[in-house]
Amino acid sequence: MSSSVIGEAITRIDGRLKVTGGAKYAADYPIEKLAYGVAVPSTIANGKIARIDSAKAEGMPGVLAVFHHGNFDKLYHPAGAFEELSRPGESRPPFEDEKVYYYGQFVALVVADTFQQAQDAAANVRVTYDEKAPLVLLNQAPPSSITAANKYSRGDADSAFQKAPVQLDATYTTPTETHNPMEMHATIAVWNKDKVTLYEASQGVVNHRNVMSEMLGIPLENIEVISKFIGSGFGGKLFPWPHSLLAAVAARKVGRPVKVSVPRTLMFTTVGHRPATQQRMRLGATQDGKLVSSGMTSFSTHPWSMITWRTARRCHRCSMTAPITPRSNIWRILMLVHPRRCAVPEELLHSSLLNPLWMSWRLS
Amino acid sequence: MEAFQFSQVNTVNSALEAVRSQTETKFVAGGTTLIDLMKLNVETPKRIVDINSLPLSQIESTADGGLKIGAMVRNSDLAHDPTVQQRYPVLSEALLSGASPQLRNMATTGGNLLQRTRCYYFRDTAYPCNKREPGSGCPAIDGFHRIHAILGTSDHCIATHPSDMAVAMMALEAVVHIQGANGERGVPLNDFYLLPGSTPNRENVLVSGDLITYVILPPVANGARSHYLKLRDRASYEFALASAAVVVSLSGNRIQRARIALGGVGTKPWRSIEAEHALEGRETNEHTFQAAAEAALKGAKPRHDNAFKVELAKRCLTRALSNVTQSA
Numbered sequence: 001m002s003s004s005v006i007g008e009a010i011t012r013i014d015g016r017l018k019v020t021g022g023a024k025y026a027a028d029y030p031i032e033k034l035a036y037g038v039a040v041p042s043t044i045a046n047g048k049i050a051r052i053d054s055a056k057a058e059g060m061p062g063v064l065a066v067f068h069h070g071n072f073d074k075l076y077h078p079a080g081a082f083e084e085l086s087r088p089g090e091s092r093p094p095f096e097d098e099k100v101y102y103y104g105q106f107v108a109l110v111v112a113d114t115f116q117q118a119q120d121a122a123a124n125v126r127v128t129y130d131e132k133a134p135l136v137l138l139n140q141a142p143p144s145s146i147t148a149a150n151k152y153s154r155g156d157a158d159s160a161f162q163k164a165p166v167q168l169d170a171t172y173t174t175p176t177e178t179h180n181p182m183e184m185h186a187t188i189a190v191w192n193k194d195k196v197t198l199y200e201a202s203q204g205v206v207n208h209r210n211v212m213s214e215m216l217g218i219p220l221e222n223i224e225v226i227s228k229f230i231g232s233g234f235g236g237k238l239f240p241w242p243h244s245l246l247a248a249v250a251a252r253k254v255g256r257p258v259k260v261s262v263p264r265t266l267m268f269t270t271v272g273h274r275p276a277t278q279q280r281m282r283l284g285a286t287q288d289g290k291l292v293s294s295g296m297t298s299f300s301t302h303p304w305s306m307i308t309w310r311t312a313r314r315c316h317r318c319s320m321t322a323p324i325t326p327r328s329n330i331w332r333i334l335m336l337v338h339p340r341r342c343a344v345p346e347e348l349l350h351s352s353l354l355n356p357l358w359m360s361w362r363l364s
Numbered sequence: 365m366e367a368f369q370f371s372q373v374n375t376v377n378s379a380l381e382a383v384r385s386q387t388e389t390k391f392v393a394g395g396t397t398l399i400d401l402m403k404l405n406v407e408t409p410k411r412i413v414d415i416n417s418l419p420l421s422q423i424e425s426t427a428d429g430g431l432k433i434g435a436m437v438r439n440s441d442l443a444h445d446p447t448v449q450q451r452y453p454v455l456s457e458a459l460l461s462g463a464s465p466q467l468r469n470m471a472t473t474g475g476n477l478l479q480r481t482r483c484y485y486f487r488d489t490a491y492p493c494n495k496r497e498p499g500s501g502c503p504a505i506d507g508f509h510r511i512h513a514i515l516g517t518s519d520h521c522i523a524t525h526p527s528d529m530a531v532a533m534m535a536l537e538a539v540v541h542i543q544g545a546n547g548e549r550g551v552p553l554n555d556f557y558l559l560p561g562s563t564p565n566r567e568n569v570l571v572s573g574d575l576i577t578y579v580i581l582p583p584v585a586n587g588a589r590s591h592y593l594k595l596r597d598r599a600s601y602e603f604a605l606a607s608a609a610v611v612v613s614l615s616g617n618r619i620q621r622a623r624i625a626l627g628g629v630g631t632k633p634w635r636s637i638e639a640e641h642a643l644e645g646r647e648t649n650e651h652t653f654q655a656a657a658e659a660a661l662k663g664a665k666p667r668h669d670n671a672f673k674v675e676l677a678k679r680c681l682t683r684a685l686s687n688v689t690q691s692a
Contacts, residue, residue: 043490120365123405 014229023229026201027186027261034188035064037250037260038118039243040108040125041269042100045134045329049098049107053126057110062117064254066125068108069095073249078214086210087239089272093215094242100129102329104269109246111254134329138173138276138301146323155317157282160293164284172281176301176330177274178267183231185262185271187244189251195222196248202227203237211240216248241271275301275330294318301328365402372414376543376577382413383573384545391415391575393436394470396463397479405489406496420474420577423447429583435474435576439529440465442473452581454590454609458532458627461594464601474576477530477540477556478568481523482511482603494520495564510669511605514677516631517665521564524628525557526603531627532592534635535609536581544574553579557632567632585621588613591688594627595680604628606677608684612643619643619652619689626660629677636660639681648689653682 017023042049054066075093078086094106108125112118135141161167188199196218202208205225213220230237243260251258262271277300284293294315299322373379383389388410392398401407420434423445431447442448443459459468462476485491485503492500504512504522513524530553538553556568570576584590594607607627613620622643626634639660646652657678664674 123365 018229018231025183025186025229025231026188026199026227027184027259029188029199031188031190031199031257031259033256035111035113035251035254035256035258036115036118037109037111037247037258038115038122039106039246039260039262039266040110040122040127041104041266042107042127042129043103044100044129044131045103045136047100047129047131049100050128050130051126052108053128054108056126057121057124060112060117060121060124062113063121064111064113064256065250066108066110066121067095067246067250067253069098073253074217075215075245075249076217078211086214087207088211088215089239089241094245102269103134104266106242106246106270109250109260111250111258135327136301136329138278138299140328141325146321150322151320153319157293157295157315157317157319160317161282161284161295164292165287166285168281168283168285170281172277172279174277174279176276179234179236179272180264180267181230181232181234181236184264184267185237185241185243186259187247188257188259189244189247190257191251191255194218195224196251197224197226198244198248199226200240200244201230201233201237202240203230203233203235204239207238208240208244212244212248215240215245236272239272243270273330277301291315292317296320297323299323299325301325301330365405366408368402368409369411370414371411372417374417376418376420376575379413379415379418379575380543380545380573383575385573386411387572389413393472393475394438394467395475396467396471397475401480401487404487406487415575426580426583431581433473433579433581435472435578437473439463439468439471439473439476442529443468451584452532452536452590454535454592454611455529455532455581457592458528458594458607458609461592461604461607462528473529473579476527477533477553477576477579478570479525479527479530480567482526483523484508484511486523495523495560495567498563498565505667508669509667511603511628512667512670513631514629514664514666514670514673515626515634515661516559518560518562518564518631520562521560521631522667523560523564523631524603525567525630525632526628527633528592528594528604528607528627530557530633531607531625532590532609533579533581534625534633535590535611535623536584537623539580539582540576541578541580542570542574543577544571548577550580553633554635560631564631584611585613588621589688591684593680593684593687595676596628606673606680608677608681610681610684610688612685612688614648614689617648617689619646619648622656624656624660624681626677626681629664629673634660638662643685648685650682650686653685654678656685657681 014023052068057063057066072095078088078091107127110118110122112121183201185201190197200208205227208225209223212223243262247258247260279296279298282295285291371382373382390398390409390412392412392414393416398407418436420436422434423437424432426432439459443456449456483504486493486495491503494502502521509522511524512522534553539550540553540556541550551569558566558568588611590611592609594604596602596604604627606629609625611623622640624636624639626636639656642656642659660681661674661678666674
């Protein structure tokens, strides 16, 4: 094989299957006696469920069950160690208690013979809440504590910055961003005695199986996770989300296979996102483009801000802090591909009149 | 979505008959607003009358050189009509800037006039909304309102009218023809829409039993130029943050006549007589355009998240005027 792949059109192995409908996504598997689960999302971002009135929904045509924190099976918190390949998207089991942590959190699940029946009944589940003021904005509560763990420095970045002939001191904000691939999240759970098969929109079937084992409390060998195609994921399908557990438990309880799909509206609230960030950059450089000082203070709507340090930390003299923000009432965060790291050096280039490629090389 | 009865009609009379003394009944044409809102449980009509078979799909020139547009003319057909493209480019441009090709293939002239707001709170039944449930309150006023209106607002509602087509028609001084229980009437588009005031649930002068049958565009003056400019968060399939429909007649480099309407900033498609006064009789230059923009936005009431719209709308209007007066 000596031919170059650069510049050549390459046929994707699964391309034809995907565009002709031949590729089966998780929600596409034809399963006999399939029942449909439609989740009821919370309409508040912080507080407690006061009451769930499911009487009307339970009496509607085709409805098999309405599940919520009052009648769901016990689930377990996972160990959650990344290295052990057991990482959930959300470590709190669904329907664990009456607490609401974010808007769009699943608070009930209607299971019915058809999708339409389940959807209709879900719209008729009445949930009332004791609501508390939510924390949802980046600057709503000022970041406070700085500990050794969220601080890093090397050399004297401050005085190097003061002496630098080219200086950039700028604050950047980025908004919340969601993955939202074409194929929405979905799970079909099929039990055969004490073994369960999960047809899953997953970018990591092994991790998915491991998490399900821990959270359902059943042996690894009793779980099979099938994900032959995904309609992209962008990282949003790396880790299991609560709908997968809802499908598994609901299927066990109603004694039929159950499909739970995440509708597009809930793709913005229940299956991970990249949090909003604020980053103050202080960069000092020489006229010929050598970076002599790099400083950064960053925080986000989640305490995971240190990830933004990765590029800036490469400078010999650097000073980084990531003040801890209070936990916000925004749904769970998750990594999203395409890191944004280039904006600041580009602005520095405008000040120092350098070739961008050369600058990148010097940063590296 | 709630269960509903469905019927189809073939004539205007049978359509009127189908809704006579019926409450909670809606006509459906393209369905691009109504069906969406039914899926969200925002609209819950008990009966739906399908008017897609009504013979109202003609675009005809009128005796005086104007244009008669049937209520069922699809947005795509209207946008690509040679007469519209030639005589009313502002309308064609506005239509093609709206929605997506698939939606434009469905959406109709009459339906688009009745397009509902994209206010997040209106479209989410978990929230109160004075437009949806009069008297329940307006969470937008103290909530997120980046897309909301800065002109024509009230203490009860700040929802933006989302249509592009209606903004162009406002600048073209269109007249809406309505068939109702008491016969036919024509209403100038500027009078057709109501300001929210204390009754944001009432968006226009239609009453139960009314059907829009066609829209009349008056003839354009010889040599008149027109243009629609739309500014938005992305280049397609997005609603206007600010837009401007401009129709001007020039004499040399002096503006004889101007008709100005703004979109994306008003609780209704926003005709600006003030901007027109600031333009007519003046020379075409940046100073004149800026004065018109200042006049158009003089009454703006921006809020925390939508304050940027004041400047954006001004720049939109000056750019639209600059474009239309420069083009040959």
